[in-house]
Amino acid sequence: MRIPSLLPVTCVLATSLAAQTATLRGKVEDVPSTPNLFILDGTNLPLVSTVLNLNTLVGQQAIMQVENVGTPAAPVLRVDSSVPTTKVMDMGNLRLGQTSTFEVNAPAGSAAFIFLDFQSNTGFLPAGSLGTWLLGLSPYLLAGGITNGQNQFQTQFFTPPDPQLLGLRITSQAFVGDHGNWFFSNPDDKTVEQ
Numbered sequence: 497m498r499i500p501s502l503l504p505v506t507c508v509l510a511t512s513l514a515a516q517t518a519t520l521r522g523k524v525e526d527v528p529s530t531p532n533l534f535i536l537d538g539t540n541l542p543l544v545s546t547v548l549n550l551n552t553l554v555g556q557q558a559i560m561q562v563e564n565v566g567t568p569a570a571p572v573l574r575v576d577s578s579v580p581t582t583k584v585m586d587m588g589n590l591r592l593g594q595t596s597t598f599e600v601n602a603p604a605g606s607a608a609f610i611f612l613d614f615q616s617n618t619g620f621l622p623a624g625s626l627g628t629w630l631l632g633l634s635p636y637l638l639a640g641g642i643t644n645g646q647n648q649f650q651t652q653f654f655t656p657p658d659p660q661l662l663g664l665r666i667t668s669q670a671f672v673g674d675h676g677n678w679f680f681s682n683p684d685d686k687t688v689e690q
Contacts, residue, residue, distance in 0.1 A: 517563050518622035520573075520630070521581065521682040524553040536573065538667045538683030539618035539630055542566075545575040557583045557682060562628075564620055571620040584681035585610070585670045590688045593657030598638065600649040600670045600681065607642060607673035608649040611635040615665035615685050627680040631669050638668070661688045 523537040534543040534550045543550060544565070558578040566572030588596025600608035617632030639651035655661065666688065670681040 516622060517561055517576065518620075518628050519559060519625075520562055520628035521557070521559050521584065521680065522630075523555060523557050523583075523682065524550050524575070524578075526551070526554050536630070536683070538615070538669075538685035540615060541618065541620060541630070542572045543575055544572060548575055548578060550575065553578055557581050573620065583684075584672060585668055585684045587666075587668050587684045587686050588653065590653075590655045590666060590686045592655055592659065592661065592688065592690055595652050595654045598651050598653055598668060600643065600672060601647055602643050602649070602672050602674050604643055604645050604647050605675065606649075607640070609640040609671045610638045610649075610651060610668055611671070612638050612666055612668050615667045618667055618683065623680065626671075626678055629669070629680055630683045631667060635669075655688060662690065664688045 524534050524543055525537040527533040527535060535541060536543055557580065559581045560575050561577040562573040562575050564571045565574045582601065584601055586599045586601065588598055590596060598610055600610060602608060611631055613631040613635040618630050619632060621629040623629055638653060641649045643649045664687070665685055667683050667685040669683045672679055672681055
């Protein structure tokens with residue numbers, strides 16, 4: 497039977513995928529009340545570095561070269577390099593019973609698709625030259641469109657007035673086509689508030 501012989505190959509491929517360098521957009525954030533612990537803003541992904549002082553990158557949008565030094569099920573991203581960049585995905589505030597504006601910033605005429613997921617579903621899926629997909633495997637497509645002359649695509653999102661949503665963390669990520677150059681944006685997240 498061929499299935500048992502495929503298992504070692506699958507394990508080797510999974511290991512090699514986990515160890516490859518990937519490009520991602522995002523922001524380093526420190527974990528409150530903990531010295532030298534960092535996460536990728538908008539996700540639950542821990543960040544470490546052996547070559548960079550992550551304290552100097554806190555709060556800065558960047559394009560980073562990372563490698564997963566954890567496991568596919570529990571990624572830990574080692575940041576090997578970081579170059580400052582602009583924020584692409586920007587969520588509005590999520591307030592019960594109110595409408596907020598979500599915005600993608602990219603050159604005029606770019607295609608933009610905005611996806612949402614629960615922050616607890618965030619993950620790490622490198623996609624070569626596209627960058628890295630950071631949402632879960634079944635995100636919600638909120639909207640898609642073309643950026644205007646002000647280099648923005650905006651859409652409205654209404655947060656239902658359901659008190660059970662209070663405290664829920666939502667993450668967004670955009671898939672952007674800048675005149676044929678497609679990439680995944682930075683993640684952005686908000687907590688549903690009153």
